[in-house]
Amino acid sequence: MRNAYHHIDFYPLRHPLVLFFIPFAVGIVTAYYASGIFTTAVVAAIMIVSMVGLILSQYIISKKYSDYCLYIFCGMTLMSVGALLCLQRINATQVDWPQDKGDYLIGITSPPRHSERSQRVDAKILSGKYEGKLLRLYFPDSVNISTGDEVFVHTKIDAPQNSGNPHEFDNKGYLLQQGISGTGYVWQYKKRDGTERKSSLRQWGGKVREKLTSRYSEYFEGQSLAILAAMTIGDKNELTKEVQDIFSQVGASHLLALSGLHLGILFSIFNITFLRRTRNRYFRIVLSILGIALLWTFAFIAGLPISLQRAALMFSLAQIMIIFRRDAFSINNLALSAIIILIINPLSLFDVGFQLSYASVLAILWIFPIIPCPKVVARYKVLRFFHDSLCVTFCATIGTAPLVAYYFHNFPVYGLIVNLVLVFFAYGILVGAILFFILPFATEFIAIPLNGLLKMLEATLTFFAELPGSHLKPYPTAVSVLLIYCLIFLYLFFRKKRKTLYPVATIICTFIIISESYAHRPHRLKPQIVFYNLYGGNAIHFINNEEDTYLWQQGRDATRSLSYIEKTFWEEENIKTPVQLREGYDSVKGNASILFSSLTDLPKATDSLLKEEPKSAVISFHNKRVIALTGKIARSRDSTAQVDYLYVTKGFSGDPASALEHYSPKTLVISSSLGDKYRLMWKVSAREKNVTIKDMKESGALVVHL
Structure with missing residues (x-):
């Protein structure tokens, strides 16, 4: 084993392909994070200019500087190639899907992956305008499907989106890397029989x-x-x-x-x-x-x-x-x-x-x-x-x-x-x-x-x-990780050379790592209100500090969705289990106070009440007033005061214009659980009354720093 590696050293000139890889990868990273700035035409123009400069530099510039120009223009050309390939991949993956449900013929390309109540598959559209696009679909767990099946589905396809919850996994970026153009839940489907298509190697x-x-x-x-x-x-x-x-x-x-x-x-x-x-x-x-x-x-x-x-x-x-x-x-x-x-x-x-x-x-x-x-x-x-x-x-x-x-x-x-x-x-x-x-x-x-x-x-x-x-369980930042790799590189590269560059660079990297760790140390949370974007439920988190937090939630699946947030946001920020807000809850701690009351005549909190669905409620926290509207408009002395945030969820069936007239909120927060029809009605009414709109289906979770 050792004999296979005895001669390896990492001086770049001894490994010329590394010199090709580095600018190529830099171009990909630049295009990925600046895809809104650089278009395919701009990158192609830069590549042409770089290639022309590369050729001219060998004839116009003196030999003393021609090598430097060669490295510069070669690097720019390779960066442009990487950026161009990256942009083409992104553009090929991104699709403007119809707003309504549509009919698609798909081929299942991966074995089903079962979860609690559904099964996830990757599929490829086999015909029509979107032929060749890859999808990630969710079927009911009872459906019998396997790799290679062709299925007619009637569903709404959405472009991949993140929920926007703090510290969440970048699911949108992950699906983009896999070439997935859309996601959807399938309830209407029919298997196609009698037609055999040639399977790809992946399907095989x-x-x-x-x-x-x-x-x-x-x-x-x-x-x-x-x-x-x-x-x-x-x-x-x-x-x-x-x-x-x-x-x-x-x-x-x-x-x-x-x-x-x-x-x-x-x-x-x-x-x-x-x-x-x-x-x-x-x-x-x-x-x-x-x-x-x-x-x-x-x-x-x-x-x-x-x-x-x-x-x-x-x-x-x-x-x-x-x-x-x-x-x-x-x-x-x-x-x-x-x-x-x-x-x-x-x-x-x-x-x-x-x-x-x-x-x-x-x-x-x-x-x-x-x-x-x-x-x-x-x-x-x-x-x-x-x-x-x-x-x-x-x-x-x-x-x-x-x-x-x-x-x-x-x-x-x-x-x-x-x-x-x-x-x-x-x-x-x-x-x-x-x-x-x-x-x-x-x-x-x-x-x-x-x-x-x-x-x-x-x-x-x-x-x-x-x-x-x-x-x-460490929580390093991206900058800290890069600097740690820089320290490893500096040690290996300069271990045999006694130069002042290594100790100076080491001290600088170490200082920045310590500074980053201190800046992102635990127990740094400031008071805030978090409107979580959950699948199958709704929740509002009132955070005073890591030890003192309160949670209002609604929906049977909210607890299951919150378990993922508990393992990311709460765990990383050392947030203790929040107090569940119930009818009549009143707490004052230092400068922070929270008052919770229902917009319906409910009795005081009891053990039996904990099993019931929360009703529409008004919550006061740090002089901010939040109304969570889950049912009909209720008129109470608590609801007529100034409302900072009106949170509308699935279950409200009243007239949006009447609700906005009654509560007069500064900001309207629309839950992603609300149907498209009611979401549009709320937006139209809010614009007429000049109310700020935060649609969680479009912009994700809302974090309000106090």
């Missing part, structure tokens, strides 16, 4: 994956089935949230996401079984090509995730280099694989799997060769194998830890030990899975030890997860 892979999972289910069940399917064929449908949390806490999530570890094990098995036993060079070439074909077949069956694309490309390039007797594992090959993936889909650069995969491999290629191997260890192959495995795990951890902390807010304390143990589990499970399928006459006998190995894996991870201090 999905069908094979479903068959293999069905084969597994005959001999395995529960979480053993879920872990086995995820580790060997990339099917995560059966994984529960509890099991995923255990893997995440101990730093073993990569075991469930097929990547270079899995392909490395599979290819090492192929290498030991066939390639090492073959002396004839031409026969080795044939076997290498066969191995590459098998790798990509496995990748398509597993759904072709970004991490597997990178690994398959790297191993393919490595085998090609071996055939031509060139360097197999290098940063050049890593950069080439990244460029190929980004040319196919520039938005893959923003995929978490892409970033983690390349960060880990780059760290291994760069750091592993400089870790010394003790002479005592080098004498024995077994000790050297353990030493190298531990070093590779250490390098991968250094490369991915900042990103894991930023995206998942997790740092596994026992990650090194756990990952060293997991290598042996992964070998055993993958070998067992191969034997399970290629030896059908011994399937029942192979399933017994394989099932035991899966139980041992689950027990081992549970043991480490339950140890005290098994994981930390």
